[in-house]
Amino acid sequence: MNKQIDTQKVFSFCERLFQAYGFSANESKIITDVLIRADLYGIESHGIHRLVRYHEEITSGQVTVGAKTQIIHETAISAAVDANKAMGQLVSVEGMKLAMEKARNSGCGMVTVRNSNHYGIASYYTELAAREDLIGVCMTNTEAICVPTFGSQAMTGTNALALAMPADPFVFSYDASTTVVPRGKLEVYRKNGEPLPHNWALDQDGKPCTDAALVVDNIIKKAGGGIAPLGGLGTLHGGHKGYGLSVIVDLFSAVISGGLTSNYVNRKPDHTGICHYFMAIDYGIFGDKKAIKENMSKFLQEIRDSKKAHGHNRIYTHGEKETEMMAERLNGTIPVNEKTLEEMQKIATGLGVDYSL
């Protein structure tokens, strides 16, 4: 079902495509770089597969091409930005760079963004900070799909939390939803006609449910039920902890930015209202940076070197797998689903863009 496509050709294709929507050459390069990074990292759910969704968002008016972002409130260490419906990737690179500039000047920078759109892979932004020897943190809310403990109605989103900290030989790069799984995983089970694992999802009445098709349909129709928070349904495995983490992501991205919380996101045809949070910390404000980075590298190496579980021969630290996969794919090929290729060709034809891959 997948075809191997030359990575550099996919980059060029996407840049041509985004320019056709009216984005500048530089903007198209940024959007493409975020998008393809997901494929390079092996996180296909956030990569080229998303082009159709972005096409719909741009053509439906959810995304405003050429939107000017606006700083609503600012201090030496903070800024609250209104994205004015800009493409998520553009305002997010801008937001993290602003946080990084504040961190370099004042030790720490925190930027909230409201009225934005889907921003792709969160670790793209945290790693921008880590590459300049800063700790990067980012969060985003999304359309509600996660049901609070003891509830039957989705109130928070996938609400991913990401953090990157410089280390050798691999940056520590954490990027994970606060749900037990993202929605894409349920779609894979539906496609394969397999029952969901227990503790993943709820039906419209708030009963545990392993019927992937029913749960996904309910999510699409906003008919009730949805996905469990990290830790699963109820409290036995700590579902209340994941539920709290998802609220924390809404707090930083939506509440303090004055934007829409997850339960109001994607409720209008021309406005998603997605909110983000970006933070950069110059960890030199706590001591000698070289020594701190060495401490982190040593700790991660000790984890990788620790005893393996029965049947396993490797312990990964976060970001390690992705770094290895990117090295392999960047000057080679990435796997693209044949259905995605068809969609890409159709979009290209509609916009009069050269499809050669």
Added chain:
Amino acid sequence: MNKQIDTQKVFSFCERLFQAYGFSANESKIITDVLIRADLYGIESHGIHRLVRYHEEITSGQVTVGAKTQIIHETAISAAVDANKAMGQLVSVEGMKLAMEKARNSGCGMVTVRNSNHYGIASYYTELAAREDLIGVCMTNTEAICVPTFGSQAMTGTNALALAMPADPFVFSYDASTTVVPRGKLEVYRKNGEPLPHNWALDQDGKPCTDAALVVDNIIKKAGGGIAPLGGLGTLHGGHKGYGLSVIVDLFSAVISGGLTSNYVNRKPDHTGICHYFMAIDYGIFGDKKAIKENMSKFLQEIRDSKKAHGHNRIYTHGEKETEMMAERLNGTIPVNEKTLEEMQKIATGLGVDYSL
């Protein structure tokens, strides 16, 4: 097995006891307040039940009575503190207050603490900040009991993460370990002779294990195995996410403070080496505080009001249960285990302290 004891008498008893170790009247009051708060909140594992452990730590030299803490590194928004083996509660109140002062002056304050000891209930410190209309964050590492995904050796601690944000009528107060359960839960299963739920723990070979006695014994003997991260064993339910969160807690508490990571904590008879992180944010740096607090209150109320799951009639937000229980217990009684009462009497007798409760 529990007796109801007058809350104010327990307060007085603990204050007398800590003064007998050599702490000042004010220090004894602070330690007691943190300790009893756990009982008031219904979190018995961190309350008066811990007196024996504190007794051992103080008399063995892990805790230094009268220790002077030292600021190693400082900026307008940060400080790195060496606790010099002070009582965890004392350096933690000091650390959070320093973070709060910096937040009031500069918008944000971040304080790392190394060479400390167990600090009790984390939400005590985050709520100090919330009570003064700031966001409070705190983290602590502990002795390694949590096994990384695909590993068989504990490398991180319970590594709790806490955050409090002002809201009406209940402060949002999140306080949770990054393990699927804390060690105390396993001890309850062992005491009751019940098998552990699947996905909670591993034996010394890294095989899934439901034998509570074996897992607890292995933890005590540092023989291998331990507790799964939040999300459980393997990756199916997101165990790699909890594992990453536990590393993040070690990053902020131990790595950037130049202290000991969890895998080195409690390895010497006279030094635990526990590390903490305290952060306060004046959320007015992002906009109008009144409007932001109202947004948070509204979002939490919408969650509480959302549809309940089959068989449930209430959705709690974090901190709600604890606030209610404290109101009930503060001027009434708290339940204390009879065995704990015996231990308290024994300690009191040994120190020549009046035991009347």
